[in-house]
Amino acid sequence: MENDMKLRLATCALMITAAFAATGANAQDKKALAFVVNGASDFWKLAEAGVKKAQEELPNYDLQFKYPEQAAAAVQQRLMDDLVAAGVSAVMVSAVDPKSSTDALNKVGAQVPLFTTDSDAPDTNRIAYIGSSNTDAGKQAGEIALKALPDGGKCIGFVGLPGADNARERIEGMKSVIAGSKVELVDVRGDDIDMTRAKRNVEDALAANPDIDCMVGFYSYNPPRIYEVLKESGKLGEITIVAFDEDPITLGGVKEGTIAATVVQQPYEWGYQGMKLMAKYLEGDKSMVPDNKLVIVPTKIIDKANVDAFEAELKARIGG
Structure with missing residues (x-):
């Protein structure tokens, strides 16, 4: 009887070990x-x-x-x-x-x-x-700028990684749309995705160009930094902001009309x-x-007319 019990226990132990091994x-x-x-x-x-x-x-x-x-x-x-x-x-x-x-x-x-x-x-x-398509996204930013600045104006851009293809293509796309118009992109400043530097870039640009008409945030965190600096300096609403992506500060600015619109991915x-x-x-x-090895997920412009519906969709996806 004792031997049978030992055998059953040994068999059970082997089965447990095997189960763990399989897992x-x-x-x-x-x-x-x-x-x-x-x-x-x-x-x-x-x-x-x-x-x-x-x-x-x-x-x-x-x-x-x-x-x-x-x-x-x-x-x-x-x-x-x-x-x-x-x-x-x-x-x-x-x-x-x-x-x-x-x-x-x-x-x-x-x-x-x-x-x-x-x-x-x-x-x-x-x-x-x-x-x-970052080129198409840049073109949409150009469309926003042309609509927001019907009389023309000078813009300064801000971006994280100037050497990255997404940055270069957005900038080139925007320039292709505003070419020949009275809207100019006169400078783009990089920050290497450093939030402190991103804000300082905006402060320095504003100090050096107090009469600038427009600022463009090419990466998701750039528009919020632009928003913050312009608010702190009392220039919010006076300088046109063209944005990318859907940071909550950016969407809030679109809602209140201090950001012209944002290009979202x-x-x-x-x-x-x-x-x-x-x-x-x-x-x-x-x-x-595909043959061209490009799976393009379209970008779209979010402005005051569709920002609420877009924000509701975002919240549903990330659980609020």
Whole structure:
């Protein structure tokens, strides 16, 4: 009887050990997909919500959302190298400075499928880009400026990473629309996604150009910094603000009429569609990758007429 009990206990222990081993094996069998952003900004919360939604629909994958410690190409590259070394199966990245990082990005792309989002790196071996047409977004900013400044005026722009494709394309897109008009973009100042520097850039620009007519915030956090400085200096409502993205301060300014309008993207879709695209690709389904390797998620202009409906949609996606 005692021997039977010992046998049953031993068998039970073996079964428990086997169950834990199987659970561990299942966890290890999950392929990891990484979404790597270009720096710490609230803008990425929507993309993170999109990745979270994709995780619900991709239970056999481990979806990871990664922020580099600093908005620098070398820091971002180390993060991606570490992810590849840890066994990640595919990477999606908003490249900090693709022009100076071609070899480094190709190194990642030679080891795992590499996709880009937000800011493309078309000269690399990336599989596809999913995100906005930043040129079209820049053109929409130009349209806002022309409408808000019918008599013309001089604008100064502010942006995080002047070397990134998204910044360059937005600036060029805006310039193409205002070319030949009385609206000019006379300067663009970069801040390397440093919030203190972003605000100081606006303060310095205003001090050096007290008669400036318009300020353009090309990255999500730039319009709020413009708003803050103009409010503190008593110039809010006097200088036209052209914005990008959907920071709460930006949307509040659009509502009250102190910001002319904002060009918004759909980062939620980058996260959601991007993860599903990578999973399909790893499973051998390449039908979601178009011939031109560009999956464009449209941008749109948000002004006083549609800001309330847009804000309600945002809150529904990120749970308020």
